[in-house]
Every structure is written in C-alpha cells, then in structure tokens.
Amino acid sequence: MTGCVVLFVLAFFFPVLLLPAELITVTILVATAADYVLLFFSRGAVEGKRILPARLSMGDDNKIQLSLNNSFSFRVAIRLVEEQPVQFQERRFSRHLSIAPRSVASIDYLLRPVTRGAYEYGHILAYTTTLLGFVQRRFATGEADVVKVYPSYLQLRKYQLMAMSETVYHGAKKIRRLGHSMEFEKIKDYVPGDDVRTINWKASARRGDMMVNTFTDSRQQLVYCFIDKGRSMKMPFEGMTLLDYSINASLALLNVALLRQDKAGLITFAQHINEVIPAERRSGQINLLLEALYKQETQFKETDYEALLAGTHKRLTQRSFILLFTNFETYSSLERQLPYLRRLASRHLLCVVFFQNTMLKQIHETQPDTVEGIYIKTIAERFDFEKRQIVKELRRYGILSILTTPQQLSVDVINKYIELKSKHMI
Numbered sequence: 001m002t003g004c005v006v007l008f009v010l011a012f013f014f015p016v017l018l019l020p021a022e023l024i025t026v027t028i029l030v031a032t033a034a035d036y037v038l039l040f041f042s043r044g045a046v047e048g049k050r051i052l053p054a055r056l057s058m059g060d061d062n063k064i065q066l067s068l069n070n071s072f073s074f075r076v077a078i079r080l081v082e083e084q085p086v087q088f089q090e091r092r093f094s095r096h097l098s099i100a101p102r103s104v105a106s107i108d109y110l111l112r113p114v115t116r117g118a119y120e121y122g123h124i125l126a127y128t129t130t131l132l133g134f135v136q137r138r139f140a141t142g143e144a145d146v147v148k149v150y151p152s153y154l155q156l157r158k159y160q161l162m163a164m165s166e167t168v169y170h171g172a173k174k175i176r177r178l179g180h181s182m183e184f185e186k187i188k189d190y191v192p193g194d195d196v197r198t199i200n201w202k203a204s205a206r207r208g209d210m211m212v213n214t215f216t217d218s219r220q221q222l223v224y225c226f227i228d229k230g231r232s233m234k235m236p237f238e239g240m241t242l243l244d245y246s247i248n249a250s251l252a253l254l255n256v257a258l259l260r261q262d263k264a265g266l267i268t269f270a271q272h273i274n275e276v277i278p279a280e281r282r283s284g285q286i287n288l289l290l291e292a293l294y295k296q297e298t299q300f301k302e303t304d305y306e307a308l309l310a311g312t313h314k315r316l317t318q319r320s321f322i323l324l325f326t327n328f329e330t331y332s333s334l335e336r337q338l339p340y341l342r343r344l345a346s347r348h349l350l351c352v353v354f355f356q357n358t359m360l361k362q363i364h365e366t367q368p369d370t371v372e373g374i375y376i377k378t379i380a381e382r383f384d385f386e387k388r389q390i391v392k393e394l395r396r397y398g399i400l401s402i403l404t405t406p407q408q409l410s411v412d413v414i415n416k417y418i419e420l421k422s423k424h425m426i
Helices: 002-013 015-041 154-158 160-164 201-207 242-259 285-294 305-315 331-347 358-365 371-396 406-422
Strands: 046-051 062-070 076-082 095-099 103-111 117-121 124-129 137-141 145-150 167-170 173-176 183-189 211-216 222-228 263-269 273-280 321-325 349-355 400-404
Touching: 002 015, 015 124, 046 076, 046 124, 046 137, 062 076, 062 095, 062 124, 095 103, 145 285, 154 160, 154 242, 160 242, 201 211, 222 242, 222 273, 242 263, 242 285, 242 321, 242 349, 242 406, 263 285, 263 305, 273 285, 273 305, 305 331, 321 406, 331 349, 331 371, 349 371, 349 406, 358 371, 371 400, 400 406
Parallel strands: 222 263, 222 321, 321 349, 349 400
Antiparallel strands: 046 062, 062 103, 076 095, 076 124, 117 145, 124 137, 167 173, 183 211, 263 273
C-alpha cells in the first residue's frame, strides 16, 4: 500500500503511472478480500492443545508439548503465543510454524520452575495467516490448565543407581568399601581370601567342605532430614532459595535411604517444629514425603534450636542418622546454637549441612584495583575463613558436617550417607 501511495504521487507528475497504480491497488484490495474470505468464511479452524506432565519438577527442565491441528483445506502459517504462568514472567514467548492442510503439527519447549506451588496456564494463541499474508486471524484455543510444581522428583531416577550401588562417588573417583556388619545374608563355599572368622563350622561339618557366613550392611536404620525454615534459608541462589535446594536434596536422599532398606523420616522447623513424618519404610512413604515437602515455605523468623532439641527428644526415642539442613553465615551464629547441636549429637549421629557462598569465591579470585575493591575482598575472605572455622568447630565436638554449594548439594549428601553406611556408622 505504501508503494501504491508513492505511485499515485508520482502519477501526478507522470500521468503514465496512473493506470499501473490503479491496477496494483485493485489487485491488493482483491487479494486482501480473498484472504479475508479464506480465513474467516472457509470451513476450518486451527485447534490446539497443551500436553503437560501430571506435575512439574522444581529446578529441572520440564518438557511441555503443544499440538496444533489445521482443519483448513490450505496451508497456514502460524505465530504461536503461549499464555504461560505468571511465575515465569515470560512476555516474549513466540514460536513460528507452518502446517499443511488438514494435518497436525507439534512443538516442544522446556520450562524450569524455581518455586513450588500451583502454576496456571492460559490459552494458546495462534495468529494464523495464509500464504498471501494480507490478513491475520487469531485463534484462542486450548483449555486453561493448572499444574503443580513439586520438589525435584526427576532427581529420584537420577540417583537410584547410587542407591543400589556399593560405591561411594567422589567426583570421578570410585571407592568400594567392603562391609562386615552382623546382619546375616547367606552361607557360601569358602574360597581363599575369605575371613576365617566367618567359617560356619556346623554347615561345614554337614557339607564336608568349608562354608562361610556372609554378611550385609545393617538395614532398617532410621534416617531423618531436619530442614531449617528460618530466615537464613531464604537466601536466593540462581532463582531458587536455599530452602528449595534443601528440599530437593532431602527428597533425593530419603528416596536413596528407602531403596537401601532404611526407614526415612522428615522434620521441618523454625520457631518450633512444624511438620513431622515418622521414619518408616512402607508403601507410599516417598509420596507422603513428597506431599509434605511440597507445602513447606520459609518463615522470616529466627530459628529456635532449643525447641528443636526438646521436640526431637520427645519424638525420636531411637538412635537415628540426622541430616540437618541449615545455614551458618558467621562463627558467632554457630556459637549460639552449638550447645543444642552437641546435645543432639550425643543421642544421634548428626551431620550438619550448610552452604558455601559462591559469590565470595568469585570475589576472592578477582584482583581489585580500588580501595573499595580491596575492602570488599578482605570482608569476603573473612566470611570464607569463618565458614572453615565452623567446620573445624563442629569436628572438634564430633559433629559431622558438609560444606557445599547448592549445585552439589544432592550429590554430596548422598555420598555422605553411602560413606557412613559403608563404615557401619548408620
């Protein structure tokens, strides 16, 4: 149309251009009318549907599929706009595709939710044009969907191999530890190298050959994850809070414990104990834990370890392995809670899990060239030093600890569990 306007202006000075300008204008108007009739009066439409998983996994890439059906008798080009949940704050999602007449096409894309809760999807908007491209018609198709985002259940499959293996994974290095607990497994023929202390003399006498007892790791131990929901766990890291990373790691660890025949339980706390799931090994225990972890939210209050200690003494009557997910940023913050941690460690095998501040590491590796930069680097080194002091102080009182980054949290806690299991400390 801009070209037609230019031709009409030039035709005022050059009359010979008037006829071509009129012909081109009429052609465009006829094509536009024909395009309008094709899109709005032809029998057919563009219909779409969204294929969602039953639930989304927090912190993981989840596959979403959109399927579009073109019932027109001609090929259409579509610009697809997805009304995504407000949690993603995505305003520029757009995909382009072309669909042959009376056929179906689909596209896939990945979403990484970083918060738990219900996510509401709107319609699928298909802005449709024919090959002429003069007119565009919008089809608002697909039903509004609601899907819940749960703690990372995709990690359960990822770490199942670690659960069934007798190997402790430290990066690329594998260490196999032979157990010798007193839980009987079977009687087998003696081979050179077997421990002579395990010879079963009665079975050997009946068989006429040397027979030995074999043992396996003790099972049905109590494994608890204690998750701190205080304000220190609200610290964000790559879109997720430390609480969310702890929830993902707890779910992965408890699943591994169940697969290794132990009993898995959960306690969440802040000013007082909130959620308590007794350690059991029964059908549906992992789903019970998953539902409980789905509901947890950070409380912007100071954590009361005295209330945790009192509640633990009341509820945990047997010696258990406790993984305490919390965060101590300074040495003084540990000193206030250390008496309660020592009393808790006197009755149970306690392992405190807290986090490295990766931003401090980046600051430490930089070379400042200003007074402000030197000041910031000095403060960062002091915080990093206090983290190492916290580990030493816990070790001095016989309390296990894991100082890790949020990305390595799940692997490190599972490695620690398998290592302690292989040493028969659990």
